[in-house]
Structure formats: structure tokens, C-alpha cells
Amino acid sequence: MSDVPHHRSRILVVDDDPDMLRLLSMRLGAAGYQVTAVGSAEAALAQLEIERPQLVLSDVRLPGRDGLALFAEVRSRHPSLPVILLTAHGTIPDAVEATARGVFGYLTKPYEAKELLDKIAQALALSTPAGPSRRADEAWRSDIVSRSNRMDDLLAEARMVAQSDASVLLRGDSGTGKEMLARAIHKASARAGKPFVAVNCGAIPEALLESELFGHVKGAFTDAVANHKGLFQAADGGTLLLDEIGDMPPALQVKLLRVLQERAVRPLGSSQSVPVDVRIVSATHRDLEVAMAEGQFREDLYYRLNVVTLTLPTLAERREDIPLLANHFLSKLAAKYGKRSSGFAPEALKALTMATWPGNVRQLYNVVEQVCALSTTPLVPLALVQRALRTPTMEVLSFAEARQRFERAYLVDLLKMTDGNVADAARLAQRNRTEFYRLLQKHALTPGLFKSDGSGAPEAGGDEAVADT
Template sequence: MAKILVIDDEANLRKVLAAMLRRDGFDVTVAADGEQGLAEFNKNGADIVVTDLVMPKAGGMEVLRAVNAANPDVPVIIITAHGTVDSAVEAIKAGAFDYVTKPFDQAELSAVIAKAAKAHDVAQRSVRADAKARAAIIGESAQLQEVFKIIDKVADTPSTVLINGESGTGKELIASALHGASSRRDKPFIKINCAAIPHNLLESELFGYERGAFTGAVTSKPGRFELADGGTLFLDEIGEIPVEMQVKLLRALQEGEFERVGGIKTTRVDVRLIAATNRDLQAEIEAGRFRKDLYYRLAVVPIVLPPLRERRTDIPMLAGHFVEKYNRKLNKKIESISDDAMALLQAYNWPGNIRELENLIERVLLFADGPSITAKDLPEPVRQGSGTPAPALSAAPLEASTGEGGLKDIVRMKAAELEKDLITKALEETGGNVTRAAKLLQISRKSLQTKMKEFGLRDTTPPDGRDESIDE
């Protein structure tokens, strides 16, 4: 049950809103002004904030800025009178989720609240993006370095970018990094998940609508293209857009202009578009579900984001990052991940990618007792290497690999094979530099030397302990 904080200086309106939202199944807290509302938010938090725009002590914009600074994943909905709609639009550009006008239609407000609750739920399960998006992309693998090179080259251009990758790989982080590294960084970064919008509402969400355009359109409202003017529009799950809408989207991209639903005035905008999908759009084109001309317009700069199973050397760094994050969030004091646990994490195939890894680390920290995460703390699918087999682990049939050992022996053997392969690749990537290879693998230099000796990757160690392959 989502917790909603309602902030309004009109007592009757607070009562009406609270009663309506509680009837819809939400946990509601109310505050009489912005100052009181922020005190409540800082003390007890909220999943959604609904605030009046004009209030004594602290107005809606101040509430918006404070909530966004504290937790950008919390949607803020602005309530405004007709005379201050322009200010509400400015609030949207500053990061507000949406706005409704007084006197509001209860059905309209309920729909906005439901959409905000869904967006908050998605954000809680997604890889987080923020203003320092580039720094938030964790990893040093060769695959990720190639993605960074593309970002550096195209971020400050108007060219459209199409990000393709499986769910949970961090496509929104890449979009945020592109926006943050561009000259548009101080302009709006507007995001919309095309899969979360009903097909019959998608046009009005993208292009806005005029008053009276359809039942319930009691006032005019700008769309996401309009709100993103001067900045960046990120269309996630672009493959979900129906074919009939794709024609209108193509025109908006090519001409930089559109009309609101029910309107005749042409609106021109300057928007840099970034799209993302987990679908094979070439296959969608062959099936007649995606327009070829739109695809070529979107894929001026294609970025393919590799799944986590193809960048296993990044797993120690990602896992360490999530341990630090959830130590703070859950008030835990986990100091490390044991070598055997890390080997299992790197052997697992991660069908849910980075999102699955983050959720797993949070769950493990909740129940871990000791100062270190060990193999026994990991869930059974990870301990047993469940999931679609990774190529590195499927070199021989099961019968040929079992021998007299049981399942645990097989897992231990496969984990050792993968560990040897990862060390070999790290040494290749660093030209045999043990110090840098140890840093890449997120283990100590001494541990790496021990592992190298164990796997026969180095015959001798110099008497003085120095690594003769290092050129420092």
C-alpha cells in the first residue's frame, strides 16, 4: 500500500483528498503547509507527494525541490488553480511528475495518482539514475568501455540514440548519462515508459491535448514533447508503440513539430530523442509491427548494452557497490564478500541482469549474520548455478563432468573453471600486470598471486616478492 503525503492549506480540500485516496486504498498523511509537509516527509517519508502550488511558509516549488533532492524516485504531483497553469508546467520541467487543476475531476486525479504509484513501484525495482549518471554506471569491462566511448562521442550532439539491451541492464542510466554529458544538461530530461501507457492515451501523453478534445479533458495540457523542449526526451520500451502512432512519432522527429490532440495549432520544439528497447526491432519490422523508416530515424546512433553474463568481470565491483548502498540503507555492517561466494556470483547467469543482482544483495544483507557474505548466505539457485547455462559452463555433458562427485562438487569445479578463465582474461586485458588485474577483479594482489599459482598461471614468484611482469 503506497503512502501518500497531501500538502494543502485549504482544510476542506485536504479532507476531500484524504477521503478519496483512502477509499482508493492508499495510506494518507496530510499537512497544512509546505513547511509542515517537508517536516513530515523528512521524518516519515512518502511514496507519493501531492502538493498545492501556492501556500504560505513554503510553496509547492520549494516542496518539489526538497523532495527531489532527498529522493528523486518519489513522484510529486502539483495541484494548481487555472490562473497558475504556466507555473505548473514549469514545475513539470523542474521534475514534478504531473499536475491537476482546481476544481479537479476526481477520476482524473485518481488516474494520475495510480500512474504515479506505478511509476514509483517501477523506480523501486529499477536500476537508479541520477544527475551523476555516468558515475552511477558501475564497471570497467571492455564491453562497458566501448559504451563509454560512444557516450563521449555523441552525448553533445542532436542525433537520436537507440539503446538496445535486455531488461535490467541499465538502459535508463545510459540515457541519463547521454543527457548529463550534453549541453542540454540544465534543460528538462523527460522520461516516459511506452509500455506503461495504454495505446489509446499514448498520443495525448506524447503530444498533449486541448480542452474538450475528449471526455474528461476539462483543460488543455502539454505533452511530453512540449515539456522536453530544449532538453531530452527518453522513450523507454519504444517497441511497444502501436504502428498507427509510429507515423505521428516519425513526423514529430523529422519535422520537430506536432499538434495537440483536438488542436489545430502547430507546435515546434527542439528535443533530443533517446529511445530504448529490449526487443529485436529488426524482427519486429519483419513481422510488420514496427516501421522500417522509424527504426532508421531512431537508430542514427545504436548502442547495444551487454547483459551481465557477458561482463562478468564487472560483477565484483557491482556487488561491492550494492553492499555499500544497502549497508547504509538497512543500517547493516557487512564488510566483504568471501571468495567462494564471489565465485558463485560470477558463475551464475543472471537472467534478470543488474537489477536481479541488486535485489539479491539487498535480500542477502537483510538475513546475513556475519561480517562477510559467504556461499551459504546466497539463495539456492545461485549456489547451484541455476538459470540458462552460460557458455563458459557448458563445455561438457553433465554425465561426463559428474564422475563420483555430487552436485556441490560439480558447482565447485565449474566455479573454479570460471575463476581461472576470469583471471586469465583479466591478465590479458592488463598485459600481465598483476596489480592492475587484481584491481580489475576487486581482490588483493596477494590473493591473485595465490590463485595464479593454484591454477598454474605462473611458474615462479621472484624471491623479493615482486612481480617481474609488472612495468610500474
């Protein structure tokens, strides 16, 4: 026997002879490899869509597409994946030519078991190692499912950026995974042991955003009954993601710039600044250059945030990741819905791969959630995927989550309308004040922040210090 290490690398074995397939599987399994065995080139290519092995071992003579055609296809899809061909005497010239085109090597039948295992060990040693050391090395990006060259390049750049403390601006369409990349950068940085805090600047009402980011002190405005640490302080020592930074109101942009320059925050109503050590990652789907030209985004803030720019590709630009992502989401969601899943029917997977995906990875997740929730068979059929792709994909929320979101948005609108006057807001909602206060408490809403006279300044007669504007 060869001294091949038992490192559990996965090998895809392709042979149309069932006896030979069984023999190879037993031999490689005994040597410590994980083996996936298929009987044709077509089956091998379908398997590659689901899971990428570390090596392909294929007979040259196959029904339909032969081993050389399979090699050409593997080469175009996965240039770094090594392929070893098994040949009979008559096909040696073809195999030699294939070696010149990049096949790792070939073995002529009959071959010795040791010869085969040595050849496999050489191929695996020269290609990217896939053992535990690599997995540990990739823990920082473990949530990002990808095998496309485009994403590989982006992640390599992100990893380098993570080693510094430079501010990073993530660009990309909605749903491309900007928050996920920000988390990966945090995990790869020296700050990994400290908090990662994300805030969506476009989702929080303007009246609340300043208090959310910078905090407030007791008595800073009506209903400020206790000191409140802002998100900058919550992220101290770690990373703060300012998502949809392009939607930040101009008045707050000035205050954010001051925080970045002074590396300290001043909570609302306080005369004291609190030092903070935070790495800023910001994200936007807007064109900030256009926003600057239109006077909606400050140029000095833009240059402070945009030390390094990383641009996430759309899902259409990394189409080879679609089968991988779809199967990954399906296995996660099948567990959530308590369903047995054996994946997508090949034609269903093809339909997903060919779709346009204007909503990117988020839309793909929603489509997979929809088909998983509605599927009555372990194998997801084409018809269900087509149906999900035809209907505009909405985020699948539970009834309780949907009601919670509606309730909060309704209360925010009421408080805006009534200038933060609880009695008027309760009257409009046809609820008594006690019940209305309970609702505000449940959603952590502070009526005083909705007053239009200076956004959170104390009422007339108050002697508390007001925030510096």
C-alpha cells in the first residue's frame, strides 16, 4: 500500500463499468478518501454542480461524452481542479495529448494499486490543500458560499484589507451580501474577539438615528429616563457596519464626520465626549459620486469612509455559484421546516441558474424558502421553481414577525404625525394612554425624539444640556 495520508479528500470517480466503479471506490475508501462514484460524464457534471471534489478520476471510454470531453468541461468550469484519466492501450495517444492540454496525468490499464494512489497523492499535494488546516484558515469566510473566480478574487482582497484598520466602503446592488462580507472582514481582523454591530441608516427614522448611533444621557429629552449607550459605544474595540450610508441625513453626516475625526462620541444631552475605538465598514447600493454631485452626501465624509472600496458582484455575474447557493439554502431551510430534502430536480436547478435575479442572493434565498415551504416531495420539482420565479418574491415572514413590523412602522408614523404627543397619538390609534405607552415600550420608541423643535431637545423650562449641533 502507498503512504497516502488519510486526509479525507473527496474524489469523484467516473466509470461506466459497475464492477470497476465498485473496485475503485473500495480501494480509495480503504486509503482514507471520500468517494463519490458516477457512471457517466453527464452524471459527473451534475455532481460537480452540487459539490466540488478535490480530484476527478475518470475512465476515457464513457458512453455519450467521453473522458476527454469531460476533462475539457471540467477545465473550463474549474481550472484548478486536477483530473486523472484511466486509459486502455488504444487511447494512450489521446491521453498524452490531453496531458499536454492540462490533464494532471493518466494511467494505463491494468495499473498497480500503489501506482494509482501515488498519482492521486501527487495531484492532491500540488493542488490546493483541502484538509483541516485549510478549513480552519477559511473559518473567517465560512458563511460565504461560493466557488466563482470573481468571489475568490474579492475575498482575497477582503482578507488583505481585514489585516489593516482602514475604513472600507462596500458597494453592490441590494441583496448581494454586503453585510455578510462585512462580518467576514471583522472575523478575519485583529478585532474578531470584539463586537460586530450593524445599523441600517435607511431603516431607522431620522429622529431616532442620532440617539441610536451616539447614545443619550438621562433627561436629554422628554422620556429619556436613563442613560443609553449608542451603537458606537456598543461596538467599542470591534467593527461597526453603517449599512445604506447613502441614506444618512445630511445633518447626521456632519456629526458622524466629527466622531471619525475625534475618535470620540458625544451622547445627546451630554457635554462630555466618550472615546471610542471602532473600525468602520460602510455599505451602499447608491452611487455616492452622484449623491455628492447633487449635494446629498458630504465629500469630506466620503473620502474618510472610502479608504478602500470593495465591490460585490451581482448574482448574475457569479452564476456558477447559483446551484451551490440554492442547495446550501435548501438544506438549511429543510431543517427549519422539518422536511426531508434530496435537493432539486436537475431541470429545476437549471431554471434557477438561468433566471435573471434582480434581487440577487437575497431573492434566491426567498425563492428557495418559498419552494421549500410548499414542496411536498423530497426532490424539488421544476414546476414549483417556475411558480416561485413567476411571482414577485417576498420575504417569507411568520405572521407574528409581519405584525411586529407593521406595528412599529404604524407607531413611528403616528408619532411623526403628532409631533411626539402621546395623548394625540393614542387618540388617533383609539387606544388608552396606558396601553399606548406599553406599545411604545415594547418597540423601544421614545416620543420625545419625534418633537420637531430641535429633534430631541428638552421641553421649554428644562435645564438639561442639549446636544451640540
